[in-house]
Amino acid sequence: MAARATGKSGKQPTINDVAALAGVSKKTVSRVINRSEFITEKTRLAVQQAIETLGFVPNPQARALAFRRNFLIALLHDNPNAQTVLNFQQGVLDAIKDSDLALLVRPVDRGSGAMLEDVRIFLEKQRPIGAMLLPPISENDELAALCESLGVRYVRVGSALLDDARHCVSSNDREVVAEAVRKLIALGHRRIGFVRGPAGFRSAAEREKGFHEALEEAGLSLADDHYAPGNYRYTAGVEAGEKILSLAEPPTAIFCSNDEMAAGVMSVAHGKGMAVPGELSIIGFDDSPTATHIWPTLSTVRWPIREMGVRAARTLVADFLGKEAKLAEDESPVLPSTFIERQSVAPPPPR
Known part of the structure; x- marks a missing residue:
């Protein structure tokens, strides 16, 4: 195994030593270290070989200063x-x-x-x-x-x-939530509840807009007592479930603005002896680990x-x-979410 070289003084090699061995400028070495794209492959390989030969380790403090x-x-x-x-x-x-x-x-x-x-x-x-x-x-x-x-x-x-x-x-929260709610409507649900995210969150507002868009397209509307505020926490889902599922005529499906709250609603449904999805369909949002750790597994929107x-x-x-x-010039900043259907969604029970 070849011994590593050292700097001229016998001390730890410097960026100047690397530049001298590679036959390039100190600035070029710096560009290679910082992965600049304005370096030819031949120059990059020469500098990398010199770094390896000398055992040079870039000084993070010096780089930060530069x-x-x-x-x-x-x-x-x-x-x-x-x-x-x-x-x-x-x-x-x-x-x-x-x-x-x-x-x-x-x-x-x-x-x-x-x-x-x-x-x-x-x-x-x-x-x-x-x-x-x-x-x-x-x-x-x-x-x-x-x-x-x-x-x-x-x-x-x-x-x-x-x-x-x-x-x-x-x-694209608004569009994908509308898609998920359209799925419930296509299955025959007409009484659909909604658990909102926290006030002041754009995500909560976008998901609510998507929910209402789908209802309006189908000529439906959200009943006041089928709505509950939330904060993206499990306990908020429990509170929402207690409120909505205690009604004399509860909804046959509920869209929850995230999976944690959906799990809370599902827990209340189980406690009340309601079959999911036989009597109540539930959809969440996130596709977090919670979605597959509860039973039945949760239909949800996969947020990327x-x-x-x-x-x-x-x-x-x-x-x-x-x-x-490097991003392409035409690469969109929008990463689409997708609806994932699992076991928590089915047609409503016959009336």
Whole structure:
């Protein structure tokens, strides 16, 4: 096995040593290290060979100083659904796993009057390359403007387009919820209940709009007592189930704005001796692990949140991830959700 070379002084090799051995400039070595696409393959291979021969390890502090940024990307969120944050985070990690980037996760309080100042201090202290904003804080235009003013790249994630394609990754919640409700109507359901997401969330509003669109197309409407507010938590689903399923004539189907609340409604139905789906059909949203961990398995909308994490990272820092991560000019920022039919949906019981 060949021994590794060292720098001229016998100390750890430097970027200057790599440049000298490869016969290129220090700037070219830096470009190779930072995966610039403006380098020929021949030059890239020469520099990589020199790095391997010398055993050179780039200094992250020096690189951060040169870029005036740390090699960090930040994920800012104020979301009550931990699974959503975890799934998105996993998508980001999938995207950056072969890079020198690291992910920094920061919860914030959107209800605090000091949120913007807290985020400002955080961004100025950590100096990330960019920030990904999860809903509902992604819907805050002032927060996006703050990132812009600090020179921090940003991507807003949402259930509808919130910005131009350079700053946005979204899903199509309204359209896919309408599709799911049309399925219930096609099966013969006419009394359909609805459990809403939290106030102030664009996702909750988009899903509610899709629900009403499907009803209106069929000449139906939502009865006041078939509606319940929610907050994306299991307990809210239990409360909604107790309210709606205690009616003398409850709905034959309920659409819940996420899987956790759908599980809560299903638990109440079981407790009341109602057969699912024989007497009550239930649909959720997310396709979280909960959907297949309950019985009967839950029909739901698969929200591509992990894929949205990958796309957000590619949108934010493609230049640090290599040519394959670069988005095509015509690549849509919208990642479509899909309806998945499982065991919790059937025709209504005969009257």
